[in-house]
Amino acid sequence: MRVLVVTAVPAERDAVTRAFGDGPRIREVPGAELHLAGPFDVLAGGAGPAAAAAATACALAAASAPYAAVVSAGIGGGFAPAAPVGSLVVASSVVAADLGAETPDGFVPVTGLGFGRDTFLPPEALVRDVAEATGALPGTVLTVSTVTGSAARTAELLAAHPGAVAEAMEGFGVAEAAARFGVPALELRAVSNAVGPRDRAAWRIGDALAALTGAFGKTAPVVESWTRHDRIDRHRD
Ligand SMILES: O=C(O)c1cccc(C(=O)CC[C@H]2O[C@@H](n3cnc4c(=O)[nH]cnc43)[C@H](O)[C@@H]2O)c1
Numbered sequence: 001m002r003v004l005v006v007t008a009v010p011a012e013r014d015a016v017t018r019a020f021g022d023g024p025r026i027r028e029v030p031g032a033e034l035h036l037a038g039p040f041d042v043l044a045g046g047a048g049p050a051a052a053a054a055a056t057a058c059a060l061a062a063a064s065a066p067y068a069a070v071v072s073a074g075i076g077g078g079f080a081p082a083a084p085v086g087s088l089v090v091a092s093s094v095v096a097a098d099l100g101a102e103t104p105d106g107f108v109p110v111t112g113l114g115f116g117r118d119t120f121l122p123p124e125a126l127v128r129d130v131a132e133a134t135g136a137l138p139g140t141v142l143t144v145s146t147v148t149g150s151a152a153r154t155a156e157l158l159a160a161h162p163g164a165v166a167e168a169m170e171g172f173g174v175a176e177a178a179a180r181f182g183v184p185a186l187e188l189r190a191v192s193n194a195v196g197p198r199d200r201a202a203w204r205i206g207d208a209l210a211a212l213t214g215a216f217g218k219t220a221p222v223v224e225s226w227t228r229h230d231r232i233d234r235h236r237d
Contacts, residue, residue: 001068001227004183005042005216006056006174012074013044015209019217031058038220039227041067049096049143049173056177068227069126070178071186073216075208076141076168077148078191079158085194086207088136088215089166091187092127094120096172097142097157097164107160120175122186129222130188134215139165141187143172149198157195167195188215 007013017024017037024035024042032055034041045055056070076089083089096118100109110116131138140163148154148167158164166189175185192208193199 001066003040003223003227004056004059004063004067004070005040005073006045006052006059006070006170007042007074008044008047008052008170009074010044011205011209012212013042015212016040016042016073016216018213019220029059029062031055032062034059038216039224040071040216040220045170045174048145048169049176051173052170053173053177056174057180060177060181060183066181067183069184069186069223070174071188072168072171072174073188073212074168074170074190075192075205075212076166076189077193077195078166079154079164079195082139083137083165083191085191085204086211087191088134088211089141089189089191090127090130090134090136090138091122091141091171091189092124092138093140093163094122094171094175094185094187095140095142095161095164097144097161097167098146099172107156118172120172120179120185122175123184126184126186126222126226129226130186130219133218133222134188136188136215137165139163141165141171141189142167144169147198148195151197154196166191188212188219190215
């Protein structure tokens, strides 16, 4: 079985496929262009949870054989001091941090409003194996629709999610689409910037993309072993 990887932008997609040499095979499916490299079918689905969910759903619906897992991957913001620039994180939980309602008493997640969901839990053993293989820090990865740009918002997010190690903009959308197809989802991020007051000039995108390439080279044997033994299905939680 193969693994679908969804990034936001082509530069992230190419960083993943570069781990397997130049020139991935390309397959067009309705709504998505897949780049095939190693055990991964990689697509750049767009920025934000809505684009990511739509692209993931298109690829899953068009697949001729079921995928073993879907990985939301790319660069991300790291919460200091846990996840410094250049480091890797793997989500032990994927949380929609700004999906809900603002009330006079503060933010209420969508689940507090009585519907929807705000958290997905990737398979524990797969998270552990990927963390061991890559050196990625396991922890909560937040999905936000607005990149955090102030110390006040950073503190607010950490107060609400003390286990947060990083934020990005697609993980929850990918996981939501994957869940509809009964496929487990993971999220793997390379930290390009610290979450906090906006300083775009300080983003180390090149370093993060290089870390992402290294991480996928090391993740391939892990997922190959899992898929060969069909362990993702048996260990799904
Ligand atoms: O300008 C470039 O060369 C370039 C190359 C690769 C990626 C980008 C992006 O801007 C990717 C956008 C993507 O990155 C995630 N991200 C990164 N840092 C944060 C953050 O602090 N908070 C939230 N998201 C972040 C996010 O998933 C974006 O979709 C540019």
